[in-house]
Amino acid sequence: MDPYETQSEFLKAISHPTRLAILDILRDGEQCVCHMEATLNLRQAYISQQLMTLKDAGLVESRRDGLNLYYRVIKPQVFHVLDTLSSVTGIATQLPEHKHADLECPCPKCNV
Amino acid sequence: MDPYETQSEFLKAISHPTRLAILDILRDGEQCVCHMEATLNLRQAYISQQLMTLKDAGLVESRRDGLNLYYRVIKPQVFHVLDTLSSVTGIATQLPEHKHADLECPCPKCNV
DNA sequence: ATACTATATTCAAGATTTTGAATATAGGTG
DNA sequence: CACCTATATTCAAAATCTTGAATATAGTAT
Numbered sequence: 001m002d003p004y005e006t007q008s009e010f011l012k013a014i015s016h017p018t019r020l021a022i023l024d025i026l027r028d029g030e031q032c033v034c035h036m037e038a039t040l041n042l043r044q045a046y047i048s049q050q051l052m053t054l055k056d057a058g059l060v061e062s063r064r065d066g067l068n069l070y071y072r073v074i075k076p077q078v079f080h081v082l083d084t085l086s087s088v089t090g091i092a093t094q095l096p097e098h099k100h101a102d103l104e105c106p107c108p109k110c111n112v
Numbered sequence: 113m114d115p116y117e118t119q120s121e122f123l124k125a126i127s128h129p130t131r132l133a134i135l136d137i138l139r140d141g142e143q144c145v146c147h148m149e150a151t152l153n154l155r156q157a158y159i160s161q162q163l164m165t166l167k168d169a170g171l172v173e174s175r176r177d178g179l180n181l182y183y184r185v186i187k188p189q190v191f192h193v194l195d196t197l198s199s200v201t202g203i204a205t206q207l208p209e210h211k212h213a214d215l216e217c218p219c220p221k222c223n224v
Numbered sequence: 225a226t227a228c229t230a231t232a233t234t235c236a237a238g239a240t241t242t243t244g245a246a247t248a249t250a251g252g253t254g
Numbered sequence: 255c256a257c258c259t260a261t262a263t264t265c266a267a268a269a270t271c272t273t274g275a276a277t278a279t280a281g282t283a284t
Contacts (some may be wrong), residue, residue, distance in 0.1 A: 003205045004129035015123035017116035077200045084196045088189045093115045
């Protein structure tokens with residue numbers, strides 16, 4: 001495939017507010033879907049849809065532990081792209097941690 | 113606006129094969145539209161459309177010299193994003209310089 | 225003014241993306 | 255097995271993107 005086409009595919013995969021937020025959540029390592037649900041305050045099905053888009057693009061992969069699925073970014077260099085992006089736009093993305101306090105994530109990882 | 117929304121807008125602007133190619137052409141500094149036309153072997157109106165998209169996104173600006181309009185990237189750090197991207201995808205974009213030989217660009221800059 | 229050149233704009237049809245709603249599945253527990 | 259929990263899938267309508275075709279504009283030269 002045309003190199004520009006390939007680059008474009010990759011960029012399209014991350015060119016979405018929710019998917020960017022999901023990637024940010026995965027900065028510190030794997031997280032389960034329920035954690036994203038609690039942090040972003042979005043419906044489960046919707047998050048799952050966006051996760052599938054990221055998965056199809058080869059950006060994330062998942063690991064099952066009981067009922068929970070833990071997603072992680074395959075190539076951490078992706079964050080380097082995002083950081084460079086921030087330096088260009090001058091915008092620092094910030095996760096809404098306050099929302100996390102409202103809704104609780106029931107997964108074992110969050111409830112040690 | 114939501115930071116993720118802003119990042120997303122920026123990414124969408126560059127998430128297009130032709131626009132990526134245009135940006136690559138502008139790596140070495142300003143170039144006129146006819147130059148892009150000759151290099152990419154695409155219709156003028158189409159290139160102009162893509163340039164407007166880049167302009168609307170605040171990525172490029174133009175300077176008129178007689179009949180020719182010379183476009184340039186406003187923030188060169190944009191190339192840093194593209195380079196980081198290449199290092200993630202493992203894909204090095206290469207401009208079709210051979211095509212440039214076929215079609216001639218008539219602008220003064222190219223015909224010194 | 226006329227004609228020519230370089231570039232921009234408008235319009236519309238088709239393709240793709242976005243997102244909500246409903247439903248399905250897979251694993252765990254009793 | 256029946257039921258619950260975590261997550262995935264399907265479907266469809268609305269929104270947006272893509273791109274070709276036609277046309278407009280702005281500068282230059284005669």
